Amino acid sequence: MAATIDIRQTWAVLSLGLDKILNADLRASSNSGTIKALEKTDYIELYHEVFGYCTKSSSGSRPLGAMQAGARSQSADKIYGKDIYDKLKDFLIEHNKKKLSALSQLRGEELLNTYRHEWGLYDFTRTIIDNIFSYLNKHCVPRAIEADMPGYFDIYTLTVFVWREYLFKPLHEKLVESALEMVRQDRNGVQIRTSALKAFTASLVAMGLDDKENVQGLVGRVEFKPKVNLDVYEQYFERPYLAETRAFYQKESISFADAGSLADFVKKALVRVEEEEDRVHQFMHESTGIKVAEECNKVLVVMHQDALNNEASVLLETEKDEADLKRLYTLLRRVPETLKPLRDQVEKHIAQHARSAIDACGKLGASSEDARKFVETLLQVHEKYLKQINLAFENDTLFVEAMDKALKDVVNRNAVTANGRNSTRSPELLAKYCDSLLKRGSKVEGEQLERRLAQVMTIFNYLEDRDVFEKFYKKFLAKRLVTGGSASDDAEAMFLSKLKAASGHEYTHKLQRMFNDIGTSRELNTKFKNHLRVSGTSLKVDFYVQVLTSHSWPFTAQLNVTLPPVLGRCLERFSMFYQNEHQGRKLMWAYQLCKGELLTHYLKKPFVFQANLIQMAVLLLFNQQLSMSRSQILEATGVDEKSLKPQLDNLRKMKIFKEENEVMTLNEKYSYKKLKIKIDQPVKSEQKEESETTHKMAMEDRKLVMEACIVRIMKMRKRLSHTSLVQEVIEQLQSRFKPDVGMIKKSIESLIDKEYLRRGQVRTEYEYLA
Structure with a gap:
């Protein structure tokens, strides 16, 4: 088809094609991607009709692309294609006015369904029209913009602009009310088809083209993609929808709360919130979801x-x-x-x-x-x-x-x-619980023991006075290690690793040293036995010594005992051996921890007594005589009366001795159902005293730790206010214990007296003294 020059002939061809495009059957066209009323060659001919008119009408003039960039002086009559653009705009306006006339007669869901159909067709054809008139986008429209001529957009924007101004805006009140009415029905349980609502809101989003940005973006660009905003969607639908939502749920939430229990209100509110989220997903722009949620949150x-x-x-x-x-x-x-x-x-x-x-x-x-x-x-x-x-x-x-x-x-x-x-009783009880799990005789084993120890760490992590726990745990661990009373070395090591992970290496350093000492003692005893065998010496008793590093173990109290000869010879032999092995070291014997087994020969059955050193010293005295007074026993053993009395009382209560007028006599008729008997029973008074001593030691150590912390801080800071110093001390020590502000003040005063610190010129400041 040859392109014509006359605008009337050209427009006659174009308007006929446009009419067929805009009034085609969308349902028959959507699958193929073309309008069924036209063939592919028809589109090409329509494009060439526009192209031919614009190029031939400009022949003899300077080339279209020769105008300098930024020029604003071109007259309207030299913008070739402008008349085609104007006629296209008028054609689209008339087309939309006709559609408006038909739609104005409808209401409610019928209006929205018809609107959906018309918008679907129009939206489908916009790209086609934009392609047919693309030559105008490249030449006519940019020049009109440069000439400061208002009302000129790219063809794609023009189609939307015409729909918005000449069809939607005159009809928007009916459309919005119809849409809100469908939403009301949906909220009241009436089943609706949301396709019409979805198409309606999609058209509002499409109508939000930013005209100014699109005009500026078109100038000087070969390819151009229109920018979209949500102004139309928000103004004409979102705002009234949010207001309606707010009013609806204000009323309904009050009736929910008044009609039933609050538990029922919560159930209904959650259902309503979920329904609103579904509505946004079904037929609204995603940006509305947050705003709807805010409205629901306010009223529900x-x-x-x-x-x-x-x-x-x-x-x-x-x-x-x-x-x-x-x-x-x-x-x-x-x-x-x-x-x-x-x-x-x-x-x-x-x-x-x-x-x-x-x-x-x-x-x-x-x-x-x-x-x-x-x-x-x-x-x-x-x-x-x-x-x-x-x-x-x-x-x-x-x-x-x-x-x-x-x-x-x-x-x-x-x-x-x-x-x-x-x-600080909680740390003591927790340490005692750990001891009951880890010492021999515990019924908790294997995976169950591992699970219990993991649970212990749950409580340990809540402790503020971890230093007190360390003191008691160290004391109980020491007893288990010295007496061989641990149920499992693996369990001991596992729990130690848990403590280390929770409180750091420094917290468990001394505990680890205790395990090392036990291993070293095993090797030392093996050497001692080899030494005795090589020298041909026999001790006549099974003798085992544990050599412990004094500063790593919680043993301070000393017990004086006059050892029976058989034990005295053993200690003398070992001391000589140890001095040869480690010259310059001094052994201090912790008699209060010594234990042994005694075999009886004076009874019908050969019983074995498991006794502590005081009990052993007392019982061995009765190898020479059957009766001794308390005063004689006191003199013979060399033990102080405070330590001896409870042990004698225990032996009497267990009927190993009979007592009359403070004279202890060996019970030759003693009998028991078991052959091995543990006569070393804990003394409650000693346990209580030991507990109080441990607490006291923990508090004394706490003072030293606090003073060391203060000195360390001041050495680094040189000068610090009282408030800042207290705060730093608390921050550094809270992993071990919760520092008391009063105790911090006393420690500061003590360090001032010891001349580690002094008060500054400002009384609330302290200075470090090197």
Whole structure:
């Protein structure tokens, strides 16, 4: 088809093609990607019609591309193709006015369905029209823009602009009301087809082309992609939709809350929130999702947060099914600020329950059974609420922190600590519980022991006074190692590694040295036995010595005992051997830790007594005589009366001795169901005194650690205010214990007296003295 020059002839061809394109059957066209009313050659001919008119009408003039960039002086009559552009614009306006006339007669869902059909066809043909008139985009439109002529856009933008101004805006009130009415029906349970709503909102998004940016972007560009904004969508649909949503749920939430329980309200609110999310997904722009969620949160959560938190209190107190609590948490989580009261309630509830559980244990002392009750009660509380937080609060870290905060407070401040004279009973009981698990005779073994020790670390991590735990654990470990009372070396090593991971190498350094000493002692005893064999010496008794590094072990009290000759010879032999092996070292014998076995020959059965050194010294005295007074025994053994008396009382209570007028007589009729008898029974008074001594030593060590910390800080800082110094001390020491401000002040005064520090010119400052 030859291109014509006359505008009337050209437009006659173009308008006929446009009419066929804009009024074609979309359903028959959408699958093929072309309009069924036209063949592919027809599109090409229409393009050439535009191209031919613009190029031939400009023949004889300067080339179209020769104009200098940025020129603004070109007259309208030299913008070739402008008349084609104007006629296209008029044609589109008339086309949309006709569609408007037909659509104006409709309402409701019928209007939206018809609008969807018309927009679908128009939207489908916009690209085709833009392609046919693409020559105008490259030459006519840029020149019109450069000539400051208003109302000229690229053809793609023009099609949308005409639809928006001449069809949508005159009809927008009916369209928006029809769309909102369908949403109301959907909210009231009436099933609707959302395809019309989806097409409507999609058309609003498409109509949000940024005219100014598109005009500027078109100039000087070969390829151009129009920019889209959401102004039309937000103004004509989103804002009224949000207002409608707010009003609807304000009214409904009040009726929900008044009509039933708050648990039912929470269920309904969550359903409504999910429905609104689905609506956004089905027929709205994704950006609306956040705004809809905010509106729902305001009227369903924030407006009712006081009532919801009261409901949380009821659910926690009654300990109902976690499902209700989880739904409440899920709703409140939508507004993170509303979770704080719930988190505070959870923390308070856990603390109250834990304290009540400890109170239910009754008065607890320092026995292994008391330690077991205390620790296992705390573990049961922890397990219970960890499960609840996992199920009801989806393991939210904020709620885990709330549980940890509550249990930390209870572990360190409870009925047990309040009843004692100090607040460090919890570390003592935990160390005692560890001892009961790790010493020989424990019924807990294998994987169960490993699991129990892992649980112990849960409580350990809550301890503030870890230095006190270290003191007691060290004392109990020392006894297990010295007496060979550990159930498993592997279990001991495993728990030591857990302590190291929780508190660092320095915390477990001395504990590790204790294990090293035991290994060294084994090697030393092997050498000693070889030495005796080579020298041909026989000690007549099975003798074993443990050599321990004094500063690594918690043994300070000394016991004076006049050793029986048979034991004295053994110690003398070993001392000579050790001095030859390690010259310059001094052995200090810890008699209070010595134990042994004595075989009886005076009874019908050969019993074996497992005794401590004092008991051994006393019993061996009766190899020469059957009776001795207490004073004679005291003189013969050389043991002080305070240490001897409870041991003699134990021997009498076990009926090994009979006593009359303070004369101890060997019971020759003694009998027992077992042949091996442990007569070394703990003395309660000694246990209590030992516990108090350990606490006292922990406090003394704490003072030294605190002073060392203050000196270390001041040596680095040189000058520091009182407040800053106290704060730094607390930060550095809180991993070992919770420093008391009063104790820090006393330590500072002590260091001033010792001339490590002095007060500065400002009384609230301290200076370090080198």
